[in-house]
Amino acid sequence: MSSSHISFQSLVCLSANREGSKHKFGPRGGKVLIRNGQIAIDTPGVLTCTSRGVVPHLSRDNVKRTRAIKWVHIPFESFLEHRPPIPTLQPQSGETPRINTLLGFPQEEYVLSMSLRNSADGQEMPANTNAYVTANCIRGMRKASLDWRSYVDSCKPDIIFSLSDTPFTPAPYSQKRLTKSIERSALWLADMLQYPETGPITRPGNIFVQMAGGASAPARSAFAESLVEGLQGKEAEAMRPLKCLDEGVAGYVVEMVPLRLSIQGFHDPSPNPATVTSLIQASLSSLSLSKPRLVTCTRGPHEIIRLVCDVGVDLFDTHWAQHAADVGVALDFHFPAPKTTVELELGHNLYDTKYERDFTSFTSHDLDSSTFCPCPACSPSSVPSSEIIRHSFVDEPGSNVSTSRNPSYTKAFLHHLLHTHEMSAHSLLAMHNITVMDAFFAGIRQLISQDDLSLFEAEVDRFFETYAEDTETGDTGARDERNMLKDDTQVNVFKAAEKAWKEVELLRGKGRLARENEKAKAESTTAANAILTKEMEEKGIEGGSEAVVPMLPDTGL
Amino acid sequence: MEFKVIAKCPITRARVSRMVLAHGATMLPTFMPVATQAAIKGLSPEQVESLGVTLILNNTYHLNLRPGIEILKEANGAHSFEGWKHNMLTDSGGFQLVSLSKFTTITEEGALFLNPFSTGEPTMLTPEESISIQHAIGADIIMQLDDVVPSLQQGPRVGEAMERSIRWLDRCIQYHESSGKKDTQNLFAIVQGGLDPDLRNRCLDGMLERKDRVAGYAIGGLSGGEEKDIFWKIIKQCADKLPEDRPRYAMGIGFAEDLLVCVALGVDMADCVFPTRTARFGVALTHTGPVNLKLAKHAKDFSPIDKECPCPTCKSGASRAFLNHIVTHETTAAHALTVHNIVFQAQVMGRARDAIISGVFPDYLRSFFAGYFGNRGYPEWCVNALRSVGVDLLENVDVPVLPGSGAKWEYSDAA
Incomplete structure (x- = not known):
């Protein structure tokens, strides 16, 4: 059985003439060729995140409707609740890999990559050991060791992330911990690459390695160097004909969530962009230019543009945009930015009552414009009447169905759906936001293809001037002053949306009845305690309210 | 409305008919999925359409609260607001007299609802108001406001509610006919009378007298925990007596076996949240x-x-x-x-x-x-x-x- 090979074709590099090591990190355009070239993904390009194996909020027919979804990334850990994991039990159907069959992503239409952990999950975890990585599933923590190789051998995703010893214990990490992390990550990569030269299964050519080293530039460089170091002794024997680990690697991955955590700890998750850039550069500077670079969980288009410009990153996920859909934000931005003199927001917080009567689509472009959003929410279309299900031979499913485009869904409708806690809101927003990201990358690629660095940089400046960045703590850098003035009157769209989402969720969401019970119980306990306290005070019993409260149990009231 | 029976079962009372409304044809008997707050939970109208569904239900009470009538009017009605191109039916809000009974008081004038989402003014839902809201929503089939009591209710309240439902039907007809919406929106009457065959009969008699002014009939007040042997007898009694040339709608029926029994008894339409909720x-x-x-x-x-x-x-x-x-x-x-x-x-x-x-x-x-x-x-x-x-x-x-x-x-x- 031949395994799938990934290669990268670099087409344009805008920094070829930059001085020193800078030439390695400029904006570049290319193609990732997957399955020996059967599928090509244009870069800089985008992949879609999944949760429990599905694109959140999108049923399979809606995934299909969203043409922007071409590459899906599957964190495997949710499947660890069963042993062996369910995907490995999926009966093989033809040549289709088990994981594609189980999750309904036909190989002709989708690229599927797989990692053990969910790269968006930054929660504190028990320490890893030499023998295993701690993963998280709905039934608690699971230890994943070399099983990972058996899982990927069984599932055969197009792209595999090697295991990485990324600490999810509170930062900062000691020198010793970082050294261990680098050593283990390299060791586990080596384990993934040890295959006999002849045998039923050959060495996969589709492994992406996660760049270890935390917030220490020397540690990150050291990890990268360990990949290109010549193999020695037994290891060299086991990995023939590879001369170094890097030869067995198809791409490089940087995970932003653990990187941010290791830079600043759990409490201040907005590191300085320059720090991030230099740390990623430290990982990549001794490595091949001819392999794709993937960064997970960026915080929006500004960070993406910085990483395209200053690091030459090729692939990004749409985690940020999908999260925006979760909290009711419809993205509305373009690259290159539209010509305008006012500052624009990246999206609309559709919880905001200002959209109550806004019967326009999510996108500010004209309907006739070629850049009008093609997503199933802005440009919905009916399925052809021949595809509408007929339930009896007298049905007339074609009546009143036109093949032309239906009117766009409006901000007012979405505002209503969000406030009434209707799931359809998030489906429409997810399809829209993923499509906006796809168009954003198409814009970046188009400009890169013009092969003019100063033009590109001018457009980048204009984008930064036009759109307010989505940050945790307000903007950093030159635009600080302007944003401070603004902050008093207007909170960041994304923060405001998140707050509104939480309010509606609390009012209407899962567990509401239990919460209301709790509240009623707490109120009656408080009231009862108040009476007791008063009685006791009147009777002159010492101890006051604190001593009294435990006398009344919470239950049974 | 164009309503034509195109086939009849030679043994049972079941029939197939074609009902043409302002948004196309719907073949009966049919089941109507419920889009309480302007969306079938989680789906888009394009998805619902692709399933071969041509008639859905919206809830008047809920749409009146949110987004509210003013917004629906500005959007040119619920069809356009929610992007649904096919037929739609709205209930009258009467059922919420039961399901939200904590919040309501009933008088001859109408039902007084407290808004469960705010502590503001209570709202009075009169038959005229219900029809006027349903006009703003713009559904192809609209329902009279009825005085609904829980299915298991006994005593004089059941008879009172039935009589009142007839009086409220007259007010609904009056208001609907004077509105000029009669060509595009079709008013259905709702037969009440609880589990008492005599009351049901009196209600049927009263409502049949108004046949020329209603487009169809619903059987209401059932599916509330009554014994199934009583349930089917009431359905049969009503379906037998309802006119041949009007669609018959059994409200709140959704289990497959219930649907087929109702069809066999002569029912044409049914709705229930059960399939989507389950x-x-x-x-x-x-x-x-x-x-x-x-x-x-x-x-x-x-x-x-x-x-x-x-x-x-x-x-x-x-x-x-x-x-x-x-x-x-x-x-x-x-x-x-x-x-x-x-x-x-x-x-x-x-x-x-x-x-x-x-x-x-x-x-x-x-x-x-x-x-x-x-x-x-x-x-x-x-x-x-x-x-x-x-x-x-x-x-x-x-x-x-x-x-x-x-x-x-x-x-x-x-x-």
């Missing part, structure tokens, strides 16, 4: 009974819910194991089962249409019950109800008969 709890409806996908026994079952099913979920090859992995954790599991269950309901009714046209409806009833209940036993009330229209489910089969509601459910093997 989907959100992880239950898929099939022709061999409900499948509870939360149960561990499905975790390693790589077959689809129903390999014959034309719904997008089954057609995509989604297996029970896959659904078990996401059910109640991911909203898309609810979507996947919602589309499946809507298609299941539509298939049950579509096959009934075909069987009635082909003159084999009694055979369809027998084969459906055999497939759905198998040897586990048929609900006694279904056997009784269908015998009353000349179909003996037990003919040539040896299955037990179950007392009570007999509804089928899937339990864990461990239990």
